[in-house]
Amino acid sequence: MLSANTIDIPDESHCMKKTLLTCLTALISGMLAFTPAFADELGVAVAANFTAPMRLIAQGFEADSGHKLRLSYGSTGKFYAQIRNGAPFDVFLSADNTTTLRLENDGLAVAGSRFIYATGRLVLWSAQPGLVDGTGAVLKSQSFRHLAIAAPKLAPYGAAAIQTMQGLGLINSLQARLVQGESIGQAYSFVVSGNAELGFVAMSQVFQDGKFKSGSAWTVPSKLHKPIVQEAALLTRAKDSRAAAEFLSYLKSAPAKAVMLSFGYQ
Template identity: 55%
Template sequence: MASNFAAPMKVIAAAFEESTGHRVRLAFGSSGKIFAQVSNGAPFDIFLSADQAKPHALLNAGLAEPGSAFTYAIGRLVLWSPVTGRVSDGPGALREGGYRKLALANPRLAPYGAAAVQVLGSLELVETTRSRWVQGENISQAFQFVATGNAELGFVALSQVMKEGRIARGSGWVVPSSMHRPIRQDAVLLEQGAENPAARALLAFLRSPRSAALIESHGYQLPVSEE
């Protein structure tokens, strides 16, 4: 499943196991890599993507159960620094230019990276910042660039830095959702999991009010139809 969803999914899986007695094995990575693995026969039952395109491509290819796709979360983007006070005025931290590197996920591979470029475009900062971009294969790698100091600033998932309803360390600007297309993250039941009652039960649990509260507490929005 999408690497950005690791923290909430670990909690959801533990709650699901406690409630049902089923056991869950989680595999995290970039949505693109997991999509390729599933397309080549990897033995997964469920796919939680960071976008909508890949689950629907699997449906179109006959590799997922028809009608099983749904949006489980809408991602939020944050411009973040591990340094307290560094991102105190939102876009001003980008305009001031007091940084060498700006981390983001590869916009050709990752929806969070595409959203970051859309934000920079709305601020008219694409060309002035492009030479400073350092691109991760996925949002987890982009986060690591900033967390380890290889980039002073970075566009990361709010879920990566949020704890108990606030940014846990450093400083950040939570990007208004209106500045980029919604990062709608879809789940789908894969062909292999179609006959697995535990897989169906986990997807149902993911849509429950209990899971919704956990998802929201980790910095995601919920789709209106799921609230």
């Protein structure tokens, strides 16, 4: 009687499952190996006036690049002090074009990396409809007790507000009514909360898509103050960062510029 050796023939579905598992394992391993090499997290110091557009720009950049942005908002002067004291920022978006130059002279910003990303507009604004007229004549009235501005020594928009009042010949009569916030963000908060009936704020805080969002406003003629030219700079600690270079390039892109225009920047 003939006997035959028993041969185990693998089940076809088992082979397919094993092959699929092997492929998925390899794919996941490849993705994990890819991410640290090409994705990074950046610390970005952002002037407070640019808060709203920066949030939208960050979303677009992160979606396109895979990088993550760690955003901090505040006054330009305060950020200057923090960067000098070693704050872990990679990119600085200033509200002027002098602080970035100072950082470059200090050796804290990469020479040649500075560029203008936006020109801001100053607005006299109130949360109350009808309080601010189209010419700013309310500043000469007695219809308000407090006028909010950003600290002129820390915030370029605050300096522009002082220049405006000087140009109108009203600085002395308004001095006692001024309430100062550390940044333009805090000045805006004073007006929103009602602690000040009106204030000089950044257009980007109250304007979007071609119209003012609420309240009443007067767009200050640019001839009344020095241009609010806002510069970005690559900080020295990130001079070799590919992610930082990509972000600064994105800031010059058409999608980023479209966002800025929608908030009233020039």
